[in-house]
Amino acid sequence: MDNSRNIILVTGATGTTGREIVRKLSESGAHVRVLVRDIAKAQALSLDSLPHVTVFEGDLGNSESLGPVLSRVDKAMLISSSNPEMEDVQINFIETAKKFNLNHIVKLSGIIADINSPFRYARMHAEIERRLENSGISFTHLRAGEFMQSYFRQVPNIIERDSLFLPMENQRIASIDVYDVAEVAVRILTGMGHKGNVYPVTGTEALTIYEVAEKFSAVLGRKINYVNISPEDANKARRDAGMSEYTVDALDELFAERRKGKESKVYYTMQNVFGLRPTSFDEFIIRNLPVFKGDLPVFKM
Ligand SMILES: NC(=O)c1ccc[n+]([C@@H]2O[C@H](COP(=O)([O-])OP(=O)(O)OC[C@H]3O[C@@H](n4cnc5c(N)ncnc54)[C@H](OP(=O)(O)O)[C@@H]3O)[C@@H](O)[C@H]2O)c1
Known part of the structure; x- marks a missing residue:
């Protein structure tokens, strides 16, 4: 039960980042509420059995459904899917949160958030x-x-x-492990001195996909090649895989930005602000070796 007034709400809690944040917050002893659209999904992920965690059903886009979960909440982590509704539902959450006098919202955003970006989700985040x-x-x-x-x-x-197979040419990209994003989120949600700050976070390496393939080769013990596919072939592969036209177009925009080097800068926020050491790409592959060997399905991670 979350009797404390210092309740932290996590949205997007059934997603990649949100569920790690919930687990880490639970371990920290914080009183946590999670907002999910489907209680059964939260149960399948065992979120409902984590200590100090209470699960609420609701939708970020539906203000009425947010009343019970927002009551007495102090801080919230705002996350939802990259989809056509992202901007509307997150703004609806912010507008509703105002009525419940929330103290602080931590917004999971994108590294190239920019109101003038050619990439639609970068514009939405901004x-x-x-x-x-x-x-x-x-x-x-x-x-x-x-x-x-x-x-x-x-x-x-x-x-x-x-x-x-990626349409990245020889461009570099600075990736980050979701566990690190979650750790930073928890530090912000449970710490002091972060109000009004913008924190760009990446790992310590900006790698070409040739270098990423070399890292996979070294860990897996066989040659993994980088096939530098054209943007047109990437577009076709995504369509053939059944992605929606909206998502295919969004990914075309994203990779065009990445090929320009827009995500190749390394930021040292984790080290300098939080005293944390980011996970290296080698460590990420090694930790997830059963998945990359095909011994464990991705969704079981
Ligand atoms: N992928 C990347 O490399 C990357 C990098 C930087 C930033 N981002 C940003 O990170 C965010 C996505 O994070 P993620 O990958 O952790 O998320 P995710 O795995 O896509 O999961 C999204 C979560 O949001 C929930 N959700 C979606 N719409 C909702 C709504 N209307 N009401 C309540 N919950 C809703 C989903 O619930 P259900 O389970 O019900 O669907 C799910 O729990 C996006 O904003 C994306 O732009 C992504």
Whole structure:
């Protein structure tokens, strides 16, 4: 039961980042509420059996459903999916949170958030950040680089074709382990002195995909190739895989930005602000070896 007034709410709690944040907050002893759209999904992830965690059902886009979960909440972690509704539902959450006098919202944002970006989710993140800044609620923007966990999408290519297929040319990208994003989020949510700050976070290396393939080769003990596919072939592969046109277009925009080097800068926020050492790409592969060998399904991680 969350009897404390210092309740921390985590949205997006069934997702990649949110569930790690909930686990870490629970371990810290904080009183945690999680907002989920489907209680059964939270149960399948055992979120409901974590100490100090209470699960509520609701939708970020539906203000009425947010009343019970927002009552007496002090701080919130704001996360939802990259989809056409992201901007609307997150702004709805911020507007509703104002009525419940929330003290602080930590917004999971993107490393290239920019209102003028050619990439739609970068524009959406920037607009949500702007609305949060103008809401009167204190805020922290946690701007994360590409998640290393994105390489889980390459598992079939690694296992069946000994290859990574990406339209990155020879450009560098500074990725970050989701566990590190979650650790920083927990430090912000449970610590002091982060109000009004913007924190870009990446790992310590900006790697070409040739270098990423070398790292997979070294750990897996066989040659993994980087196949530098054209943007057109990447677009076709995504369509053939059944992705929606909206998502295919969004990913085209994202990789065009990445090929320009927009995500190749390494930031030292984790070290300098939080005294944390980011996970290296080698450590990420080694920790997830059963997945990259095909011995454990991605969704079991
Ligand atoms: N992938 C990357 O490399 C990367 C890098 C930096 C930043 N980001 C940003 O990180 C965010 C996604 O984080 P993630 O990958 O951890 O998320 P995720 O795995 O895609 O999960 C999204 C979560 O949001 C929930 N959600 C979506 N719409 C909702 C709504 N209307 N009401 C309540 N809950 C809702 C989902 O619930 P259900 O389980 O019900 O669907 C799920 O728990 C996006 O904003 C993305 O732009 C991503």
